[in-house]
Amino acid sequence: MVGRPRSPHVTDTSLPPSPRRNVLAPILRMVGVVPFLVFALLFLIGPTLYIVLGAFQRTGGGWTLENIVALNTPSVRNAYWVSIKISFISALLGCLIGFAMSAGAVLGGLPKWVRSPLLTFSGVASNFAGVPLAFAFLATIGPAGLITMWLRQDLGINLRAYGFNLLSTPGLIITYLFFQIPLMILIITPALDGLRREWREAAMVLGATGWQYWRMVALPILFPSLLGCLALLFANAFGAVATAIALTGSSLNIAPILLYAQIRGDVLGNPHLGYALATGMIAITAVANTVYIVLRARSERWLR
Amino acid sequence: MTRILAWVALILGMLYFILPLVGMTEFSLSMRRGVYSLDAYTTILGDPRFRQTFGYSVLMAVATIIFGVLLVVPTAYWVRLRLPWIRPYIEFITLLPLVIPAIVIVFGYIRLYNTSSWLPLTGSSMGTNLLLVFGYATLALPYMYRAVDTGLRTLDVGTLTEAAQSLGAGWGTILFRVILPNVLVAVLSGAFLTFAIVIGEFTMAALLDRPAFGPFMQILGANRAYEPAALAVIAFAITWACMGLIQLVTRLQKHTRAGA
Amino acid sequence: MAYLDIAHLEKSFGANRVVKDFSLPIDKGEFVSLLGPSGCGKTTVLRMVAGFETPSAGAIRIEGKDIVPLRPNQRNIGMVFQAYALFPNLTVAQNVGFGLRIAGVAGKEAQTRVGEMLDIIGLPLAEYGARYPFQLSGGQQQRVALARALAPRPRVLLLDEPLSALDAKVRVRLRGEIRDIQRRLGITTIFVTHDQEEALSISDRVVVMNAGIADQVGSPFEIYNRPATPFVASFVGTLTPFEATVIDPRVGTVMSGGLTMNLGRPLSAETGTAVPIALRPEAVQLGRASGREIILPATAREVEFMGSVIRIRAEAAGQSFLLDTFNRPDAPPPQPGEAVEISFSGRDVIVIGV
Ligand SMILES: Nc1ncnc2c1ncn2[C@@H]1O[C@H](COP(=O)(O)OP(=O)(O)O)[C@@H](O)[C@H]1O
Ligand SMILES: [Mg+2]
Numbered sequence: 001m002v003g004r005p006r007s008p009h010v011t012d013t014s015l016p017p018s019p020r021r022n023v024l025a026p027i028l029r030m031v032g033v034v035p036f037l038v039f040a041l042l043f044l045i046g047p048t049l050y051i052v053l054g055a056f057q058r059t060g061g062g063w064t065l066e067n068i069v070a071l072n073t074p075s076v077r078n079a080y081w082v083s084i085k086i087s088f089i090s091a092l093l094g095c096l097i098g099f100a101m102s103a104g105a106v107l108g109g110l111p112k113w114v115r116s117p118l119l120t121f122s123g124v125a126s127n128f129a130g131v132p133l134a135f136a137f138l139a140t141i142g143p144a145g146l147i148t149m150w151l152r153q154d155l156g157i158n159l160r161a162y163g164f165n166l167l168s169t170p171g172l173i174i175t176y177l178f179f180q181i182p183l184m185i186l187i188i189t190p191a192l193d194g195l196r197r198e199w200r201e202a203a204m205v206l207g208a209t210g211w212q213y214w215r216m217v218a219l220p221i222l223f224p225s226l227l228g229c230l231a232l233l234f235a236n237a238f239g240a241v242a243t244a245i246a247l248t249g250s251s252l253n254i255a256p257i258l259l260y261a262q263i264r265g266d267v268l269g270n271p272h273l274g275y276a277l278a279t280g281m282i283a284i285t286a287v288a289n290t291v292y293i294v295l296r297a298r299s300e301r302w303l304r
Numbered sequence: 305m306t307r308i309l310a311w312v313a314l315i316l317g318m319l320y321f322i323l324p325l326v327g328m329t330e331f332s333l334s335m336r337r338g339v340y341s342l343d344a345y346t347t348i349l350g351d352p353r354f355r356q357t358f359g360y361s362v363l364m365a366v367a368t369i370i371f372g373v374l375l376v377v378p379t380a381y382w383v384r385l386r387l388p389w390i391r392p393y394i395e396f397i398t399l400l401p402l403v404i405p406a407i408v409i410v411f412g413y414i415r416l417y418n419t420s421s422w423l424p425l426t427g428s429s430m431g432t433n434l435l436l437v438f439g440y441a442t443l444a445l446p447y448m449y450r451a452v453d454t455g456l457r458t459l460d461v462g463t464l465t466e467a468a469q470s471l472g473a474g475w476g477t478i479l480f481r482v483i484l485p486n487v488l489v490a491v492l493s494g495a496f497l498t499f500a501i502v503i504g505e506f507t508m509a510a511l512l513d514r515p516a517f518g519p520f521m522q523i524l525g526a527n528r529a530y531e532p533a534a535l536a537v538i539a540f541a542i543t544w545a546c547m548g549l550i551q552l553v554t555r556l557q558k559h560t561r562a563g564a
Numbered sequence: 565m566a567y568l569d570i571a572h573l574e575k576s577f578g579a580n581r582v583v584k585d586f587s588l589p590i591d592k593g594e595f596v597s598l599l600g601p602s603g604c605g606k607t608t609v610l611r612m613v614a615g616f617e618t619p620s621a622g623a624i625r626i627e628g629k630d631i632v633p634l635r636p637n638q639r640n641i642g643m644v645f646q647a648y649a650l651f652p653n654l655t656v657a658q659n660v661g662f663g664l665r666i667a668g669v670a671g672k673e674a675q676t677r678v679g680e681m682l683d684i685i686g687l688p689l690a691e692y693g694a695r696y697p698f699q700l701s702g703g704q705q706q707r708v709a710l711a712r713a714l715a716p717r718p719r720v721l722l723l724d725e726p727l728s729a730l731d732a733k734v735r736v737r738l739r740g741e742i743r744d745i746q747r748r749l750g751i752t753t754i755f756v757t758h759d760q761e762e763a764l765s766i767s768d769r770v771v772v773m774n775a776g777i778a779d780q781v782g783s784p785f786e787i788y789n790r791p792a793t794p795f796v797a798s799f800v801g802t803l804t805p806f807e808a809t810v811i812d813p814r815v816g817t818v819m820s821g822g823l824t825m826n827l828g829r830p831l832s833a834e835t836g837t838a839v840p841i842a843l844r845p846e847a848v849q850l851g852r853a854s855g856r857e858i859i860l861p862a863t864a865r866e867v868e869f870m871g872s873v874i875r876i877r878a879e880a881a882g883q884s885f886l887l888d889t890f891n892r893p894d895a896p897p898p899q900p901g902e903a904v905e906i907s908f909s910g911r912d913v914i915v916i917g918v
Binding site: 029030032033035036039040042043044045046047048049050051054097100101103104105110114120121123124125127128130131132133134135136137138139140141144145146147177178181232235238239241242245246249256259260263264271274278281282285286289 | 307309310311313314317320321323324325326327328330331332375376378379382383386387390394397399400401402403404405406407408409410411412413414415416435438439441442445497500501504505506507511518521522525526529532533535536539540543544546547548550551
């Protein structure tokens with residue numbers, strides 16, 4: 001493929017011939033990852049650190065906790081609380097429904113051919129987020145959406161009269177589920193595949209019912225994965241800005257929308273408050289993801 | 305019993321997923337009163353802003369993919385070959401974008417690279433474009449790195465490199481003629497996924513004030529009724545095409561591998 | 565009457581008949597092996613006994629009662645799988661106690677039983693009880709799996725290639741231990757394997773299976789020395805096959821090539837018919853020996869040094885003979901091409917199918 005074959009001793013030149021090169025070798029080897037590290041520093045870690053450090057600084061300089069304390073206003077508190085609520089509920093529902101669908105496809109109950117289209121569709125739907133997703137739901141259950149109109153005109157049910165409004169917390173949750181459920185299916189299916197048939201059979205032969213097997217073996221084995229998925233889905237929803245903005249404009253007071261407004265127009269009247277707001281978001285997603293990573297490591301240790 | 309439950313779960317799930325797709329399609333065809341028409345699509349496709357923003361986003365996606373591949377493939381290769389101990393740290397860095405919301409990263413960009421800073425990237429439109437590509441590259445990093453690293457795992461990188469070296473190949477040749485073709489499927493999968501993520505991305509583009517497809521869709525959504533639904537259909541088709549292409553290349557590889 | 569009675573068992577997957585008219589009565593406390601090549605239906609038989617597959621036809625009775633209608637968790641059968649299948653989320657003690665917990669045996673009684681079981685398999689509770697499966701070697705995991713299967717005092721123990729995943733040394737040691745424990749507890753056992761040495765060394769009886777059919781059922785001695793079919797003869801052990809013609813069935817004289825042999829027992833075949841006969845390598849002697857009345861000049865062709873045994877292929881009377889001889893440090897084996905003498909007795913000739 002490349003050049004003429006040469007005698008094998010040519011490779012020897014790549015070995016360090018003198019002790020001096022031996023000393024330099026580890027440093028030279030690092031050169032290979034320098035571009036990556038520089039990129040990560042400049043465009044990932046640096047900007048984030050700048051924000052986090054800014055959250056603990058005064059406008060004139062000097063360290064302080066003032067900004068964090070100043071976040072404790074009803075409006076900001078409410079924004080975080082609504083964000084956490086939406087993220088948690090959509091993550092929880094996403095986990096439950098995604099798990100049920102994946103379990104149906106993997107563990108029998110459903111024919112084999114269901115599995116592949118389900119996974120393909122999940123790949124598409126989990127990436128169909130942001131602005132167009134909001135449009136799809138507006139066109140369906142928005143004020144003039146397909147289902148809304150159908151219910152009103154053909155069945156005489158006025159969703160609005162029942163207090164349903166897509167541009168609200170439940171509306172946002174329903175919309176988020178469109179990418180939460182598929183994401184759950186994508187990450188829990190390998191875990192369900194990891195449940196070995198022999199475990200179920202061993203439990204059965206020892207007298208266990210299907211339910212006992214699930215309670216004593218399968219669910220404990222899956223538990224770290226399930227909790228980890230919950231954390232991942234939570235972080236996924238918590239950082240979602242585009243869907244929320246496209247769906248509600250800026251009418252809904254949630255953390256990412258508040259931050260968006262702050263970046264555009266300093267609505268909080270102090271740039272350092274913006275840093276603090278962003279840092280709060282990182283802290284929350286970081287906790288969620290740490291939970292995910294720790295739990296995944298634990299389940300992998302079992303299943304080796 | 306379980307079977308019935310499974311079917312019920314599947315059917316309810318399918319209804320939930322199909323209805324919005326039906327809804328948006330229906331809506332996008334309803335611009336003319338009383339009959340189905342493609343008016344919404346004609347309006348969109350005829351809109352010069354659509355062509356400009358879409359073209360811009362495609363360009364950004366391609367630039368992101370090229371930059372991402374040039375950054376990720378040599379790094380992942382070198383780490384596998386010479387610096388296995390550093391792998392967990394690199395992997396941790398690549399996963400950070402899942403933890404740090406995009407809005408926070410771009411917030412940092414705006415503050416760190418503004419006109420009065422040491423590297424005033426946002427001062428010129430070229431500089432801001434570059435910044436957006438870097439931002440997109442961070443968004444794509446977790447997927448790109450994982451895809452390539454998994455691809456490399458199935459290769460015996462060490463032996464392959466030694467074999468190439470013994471044939472007299474230099475590093476450039478090894479990377480582009482030996483390693484890259486072998487992880488091509490992984491790279492392509494990562495590339496299509498990146499394309500799907502970048503093409504409709506909103507937050508970064510909007511906050512950096514770039515004329516991209518995502519912000520255009522959002523503005524249109526705030527002002528029009530039927531065109532947004534048409535945009536949603538187009539965006540869904542693009543996402544589907546990207547995922548389809550991933551499946552296609554993966555399957556093609558399986559066939560060639562099995563045939564070999 | 566047999567304790568565990570498998571009668572006319574059939575199993576088809578679609579058009580594929582995997583088990584064909586399989587009958588096997590097993591006495592209480594007996595150790596029976598199913599031996600056969602991969603894919604011959606051994607696992608399927610076992611899974612029907614355990615209740616994971618429903619027979620297409622036939623009956624499985626324990627103490628005269630048909631268990632086919634019972635679900636696996638109602639059968640009170642112990643099973644050990646090839647790949648251990650320990651519950652990874654439970655400790656060793658919890659794994660062994662699983663069946664007891666299900667059966668509602670709790671507290672001190674359960675603990676004592678778990679302790680006993682772990683003692684039997686040589687992994688004392690105090691040291692191993694709190695470990696997780698991933699902290700054990702393969703052999704240890706399989707012992708725990710055995711203890712787990714035995715703890716609820718099952719009526720029958722099923723083992724599906726329990727040693728295949730282990731390395732050679734552990735395999736040999738563990739099979740002895742399994743047999744020991746089985747004898748001590750007196751538990752009726754079916755052991756599935758594709759390894760003939762394993763089957764022959766630990767079983768009371770061996771069933772040789774071929775394409776879903778039980779070709780031969782018998783003691784290891786019978787299986788090895790009196791194979792009932794060409795398949796059994798070729799699958800179990802090594803041998804040199806010959807074609808022979810019956811000369812006198814009453815005294816058992818046959819002729820093969822130019823060689824007349826007296827088998828020393830009457831044959832059930834007519835004069836002039838062809839019968840397949842064979843010789844085990846250990847029945848042929850290098851040189852002469854008392855009681856081996858057929859002596860032939862031969863040429864050594866291949867000499868394979870296998871350690872304690874040396875296997876030689878020699879040609880004599882236009883035939884090829886395999887023979888085994890013990891290694892002796894003071895007498896090096898013949899060289900290929902060397903002229904030797906070989907001897908054997910007509911009584912050691914195996915007539916296949918008789
Ligand atoms: N669930 C099944 N569906 C279809 N065919 C099966 C199934 N289980 C086993 N078989 C087939 O039955 C035959 C015997 O299998 P098995 O009992 O596992 O053999 P063994 O354990 O002797 O290796 C094989 O050809 C196998 O392909
Ligand atoms: Mg088997």
